[in-house]
Amino acid sequence: MSYVDTSIIVAALDPSDSRSRDATKILEEETYKVISELTILELASVLSRKWKLLSDIADRLGLDRGLTIIAIILYLIRRFNLRYRGIKTQSKTTPLGRIYKPIADAVEIASTLNLRALDLLHISYIKLLREEDEPIHKLITADKDFQTVKDYLEKNLGIHLSILE
Amino acid sequence: MVLKVVRVVPIRLDDDTLGFIDMLINLGIYNSRSEALRDLIRIGVDELKWMAKVNEAVEKLFKLETEYGEIPIKIKGILEELLRGRDRF
Numbered sequence: 001m002s003y004v005d006t007s008i009i010v011a012a013l014d015p016s017d018s019r020s021r022d023a024t025k026i027l028e029e030e031t032y033k034v035i036s037e038l039t040i041l042e043l044a045s046v047l048s049r050k051w052k053l054l055s056d057i058a059d060r061l062g063l064d065r066g067l068t069i070i071a072i073i074l075y076l077i078r079r080f081n082l083r084y085r086g087i088k089t090q091s092k093t094t095p096l097g098r099i100y101k102p103i104a105d106a107v108e109i110a111s112t113l114n115l116r117a118l119d120l121l122h123i124s125y126i127k128l129l130r131e132e133d134e135p136i137h138k139l140i141t142a143d144k145d146f147q148t149v150k151d152y153l154e155k156n157l158g159i160h161l162s163i164l165e
Numbered sequence: 166m167v168l169k170v171v172r173v174v175p176i177r178l179d180d181d182t183l184g185f186i187d188m189l190i191n192l193g194i195y196n197s198r199s200e201a202l203r204d205l206i207r208i209g210v211d212e213l214k215w216m217a218k219v220n221e222a223v224e225k226l227f228k229l230e231t232e233y234g235e236i237p238i239k240i241k242g243i244l245e246e247l248l249r250g251r252d253r254f
Contacts, residue, residue, distance in 0.1 A: 007247055016241040024236070046247045053240045060229065061222040067215065071222035072238060078223065079236065118251045143248060 001032040003126045005141035006042040008164060009035075009076060019142055019164050026140060026164065027080040034134055035082045036125040038102070042118070043073050087128050102128060113149050123149065127157055138162055176202070 004027070011023035027033070047054060047069050058068040077084060092104040099107070106117070106124040113120060122139075130136050139146065139153060142164045146153075153159040178186075186201045195201035229237035 007244060010247045011244045013236065013238050013240050014242065014244045015239045017244045019244075042247065042250075046243055046250060047240075049246055049250070050240045050243050053243075054238070057226075057238060061225055063218060063222050067219055067222065071219050071226065074219065075223045075226040075238075079227075079230075116251050142244065143251070145251075 001135045002030055002034065002138040002140050002162075003122070003129070003136045003159075004030075004033045004035055004039070004082060005122060005139065005143060005146075006035075006039045006046075007142035008140050009039070009043065009080070009082075010046060011142045011164065012080075017142075022164055023142060027082075030140070032135065033080065033082050033140075034085050034129060034136055035077070036084070036102075036122070036129065037086060038118070038121050038125055040073060040084065043076070044069050047072060085129055085132075085134055087125070088132055089128065113152060115145065115149060119143065119145055119149075123153070123157075126159060130157065130159075140164070 008023050008026060011017050011019045012027055014020050017023075048065070051065065054068065054072075057072070058065065061068055061071060063071060076082070087102055089101045091098045092101045094104050094107070096107075102121060102124045105127060106120040109123065109127075110120055113123065115123070126136055126139060137158065138160045140162045144163060144165075146161055147163060150161045153161050183198075186195075186198050186205075189195050189201050190197065195204065226237055
């Protein structure tokens with residue numbers, strides 16, 4: 001029961017990366033795989049920045065850029081049997097005012113983890129999804145930066161870190 | 166002329182939604198709750214018709230996968246691009 005980082009999905013699409021086959025294998029073999037809205041955003045963003053390489057697919061699908069990206073993301077979700085889960089708790093009152101909950105929690109853990117913003121947000125999503133009863137016990141990623149928070153994840157969230165190397 | 170088959174669908178609505186429907190009837194826009202809901206659902210369906218195109222495209226991607234024998238989306242350097250993007254954010 002895992003939270004799948006965007007990097008694993010993207011690695012499975014990248015023939016120039018030596019981890020591509022292993023990423024595909026993981027996505028096909030893991031049984032319960034959760035993604036968040038941040039995963040969807042990152043996929044949309046990275047696909048849009050590699051548009052020239054995607055234009056052949058877009059032509060075949062006969063869709064414009066926006067719909068092609070949505071179609072690809074939906075295909076990947078179905079292909080790898082990913083479960084998209086949204087956050088039910090919308091916002092949190094902080095000394096800075098009302099802030100969207102995943103961001104508010106990421107701000108709270110920032111000083112402890114010293115991670116990049118998007119990595120912090122992924123951890124925040126894992127924490128919130130677990131609080132909302134998603135049975136996530138593992139984070140699977142191809143992003144080595146998560147290595148620095150391995151202990152935090154295990155001790156504070158009960159999350160085992162699995163980095164594809 | 167082809168008559169469309171109409172089916173009955175039981176639906177649960179909260180008081181706020183029902184109150185809004187009744188207000189539309191009170192304004193004379195619709196004659197009944199049934200007519201109002203039918204029309205509002207039609208409006209929603211029309212607005213989301215583009216999703217049928219997306220659904221067709223997803224099915225096409227699965228067909229392409231069968232044709233190619235592998236995932237039809239291969240993008241060199243996309244992982245590096247993602248990780249670089251995380252650095253920029």
